[in-house]
Amino acid sequence: MAAPPVKPEPVSTARDIPRVSRGPSTAATARHLVSLKARLTWATLTRSPAVIVGVVLGALWGLAMMLIFGFMLVSVPNILPPEGVLATAVVTGAAGTVLWWVFSIVSGRADATLHASQFALFPLPRTGIVLGQVLGALVGIAGPVTAIGLVLHATMWREQPAALITALLLMPVGGVLMILGNRCFTALAERMAAKRRVGEAITLLFLVMLMLAGPMITAVMAGVGSLGESLYSVAAVLAWTPVGALWAIPADIAAGSWVMAAARIGVVVLTGAALAALWNRALRTSLEQVTGSAATGSAKQVHGAGLLDRVPARPWGTIAARSLIYWVKDPRYSGSLVVIPVMFLVFWISSSGGMGMLLFAGPFVGFLMAYAISADVAYDHKGFALHVLTGVRGWEDRLGRVIGMLLPGVPLTGLALVLACMFSDAWHLLPGLTGVGLLALLGGAGISSVISARYTFPVPLPGQSPFKTPQGFTVLNILAQMAAVLVMALFTVPAAVFLVVQMVTGNPMWGWLGLVVGALVAPAVCAGGIWLGGKWVDARAPELLSTVSSYR
């Protein structure tokens, strides 16, 4: 290998420090980031024919929703007086802003494509990354939707020309505020989620709040009085908060109350400045301590083999213990456990007085628990390789998972059945409901055992937030899941028929008959599901493994 011709190096002097390129400029960085985001969005949407079909269906649904919502926004000035317009503008504007801000936290790593830490190795100016992230947020799905939404939002002021002009001028400010908050909280969440337990706790907390939001709002509304009144008082408060102030300014301008307008502008400016400062700090840490953000877990040590010491030393017992450990420790499972009591509360609040949905809380809880294991193999992800390598029999794999689910599932369903009958004062329906509950829980477990052995779909991977929408998940998967739910619902019919007959005729004998049918059919369905699912696992475990381990 001949040495390449190299010019003789001049003796280096102080001025002759090796010259290193300065890297791209701010504008070039922003341009790169935006085009990266555009390409990633396009690639995500057109990955495979199935995804394209899903995207088209999803887009149609989104378009329909937008049309309905836009129509509602546009028609507000025709229906409501000017105060009503103001209240609607503030509430919807604040809702949109909050949505943009918290979405990143709730969804874990919502939009990691332009995360700052990914660019830490490249010599990019921080202002360029900031600009690229802000502009990049516009490219994608949420960006254009929000832009259209903002325009429709501004048209609400069309009765007052001064307000309309102000609203149109403030529109970009609103957009920037939304994106600024989104990026700021994403960056903060990225740092916080580095402590895994903290991240998981936040996720579960949000789940609970999200579920309670509906009933809580209903309760608050009922307390304040009519819907209109409560809307006005909510709007009056919101109009002074960081998320709502901006949307009230057009009304101030139109009314000529300059002091109010100035005060609200002050709120907006302070908010923007605070968000920018916070974001800047978070961004700097992201860029400077990339490796430092690696997940650090709790120092808690498990003594001995934990639960694995307390189950029958058979493969199915071992798998049951492992499932139970995951039910407690993995937020993808424990999320379901947290949801169930909350769900019960929601049922209770929303059917206060009289026998409403609450009565069916028992079967519903059983149903939820059974459905939770219908994607078990996908949840295992590559871990399923251990089951394949050790040659576990299919039925033992299925049985272990079912037992692991039933250990919390039976008490929870039982409790829900009893509490529901207690609160609704309908003890006479308990036998019939128990029959349906048995079919929902045990029968559902059997059906889930078959589904998870045969029909897998992408789920959040181990260690990811349960809210993360997995890559490759489309509307088609939702349809498949709905079909699964339908089949599981169909299998409760044998006992449900008797319950309905009892509710119509009032004869308790039918309820007891329902219980007997449930007690006979449910174990049979469960055993059948474990047997059939086990046969399928035996026949195609390697194919199952390569399908689920390809999820990313």
Next chain:
Amino acid sequence: MAVSLRGLTKVFSPGTERSKVAVNRLNLEVPHGAFYGLVGRNGAGKTTALSMLTGLLRPTEGVAMVSGIDVWADSRRAKMAMGVLPDGMTFFERLSGRQLVTYAGLLRGMDRATVAQRTDDLLGAMDLSDDAGTPVQDYSAGMRKKVMLAAALVHAPGLLVLDEPFEAVDPVSAANIRELLQGFARAGGTVIVSSHVMDLVQRMCDHVAVVDNGRLLAAGTVDQVRREKSLEDTFVDLVGGRTHVGEELSWLRPR
């Protein structure tokens, strides 16, 4: 023969334009008690071949036998005879190290006392005793390899199939593991190790097979394959494809 592969073939997405032959009619005989190295470049088909041997990936064609048992006809018996460290897989990482090894033992139907005793021994041998109660997800890459290796050994199989066992493992642990494996082979056990570190294979293994593009290029004892040269030079000669990087990248000089 401890392992015999006959005409083993894997075609990914056959019949489509993305169709790719990952392993192409691979024949290999591994005698009992051999310490067999499987070497090849990245993407040569090592992991695919080993996955077909261990029951993780169904072959398109061909037969894989372990001690005369057909892996794909009598897979449970074949799997009981094997301990496998797969590459690119993760096990249940929310379990602690001790739980994971225990899990692997109990899944194979062993009794609890034996599993507990062996788990202790293995964690000690892998230098993981202090971290036995820590969730595997908090382990480093090397510690993960070691705990997965422990899970592969717990049922004392006659054949070990280890895909890249030393990747990311520190030199001290690697030396310990090497000694453990050599002792196992001396006692009559069979070990198949894939690697692309030639020095390691030359020092550690008594047999070697060279794979490239899914085909077997050479197989036999290390001395037969390498003759007078080092294994690395032999490998480069066999596989070819060396580029004279120095000439093409003449700009790669600090200014």
